Amino acid sequence: MEGIYNKENLFAEFKMQKTKAKKIKFLQEMKELKRTQPHLFRGTKVTIKNFDNLIEEWSKPYPWAEINRAIRAKQKEIYSADGEDLKLK
DSSP states (O other): OOOSOOHHHHHHHHHHOOSHHHHHHHHHHHHHHHHHOGGGGTTOOOOHHHHHHHHHHHTSSSTTHHHHHHHHHHHHHHHSBTTBOOOOO
């Protein structure tokens, strides 16, 4: 039997949080719930460390900016020759 919080429920509830502050609060509540009542998250692979990482990222002034920049840089490195942009067909 799965817990109350499966992947779909977590994503749906997170999506309902419209501000950064509410998203952070939601993540903190889920982290505490995972710590105190882990059976509610049975069937998911989410860990307390995952919640810590999400809280840290959403607490930044511009969440995901660093990660997106690193991804774009890596993609440019992979898909370009000598740093020049190439268009993939």
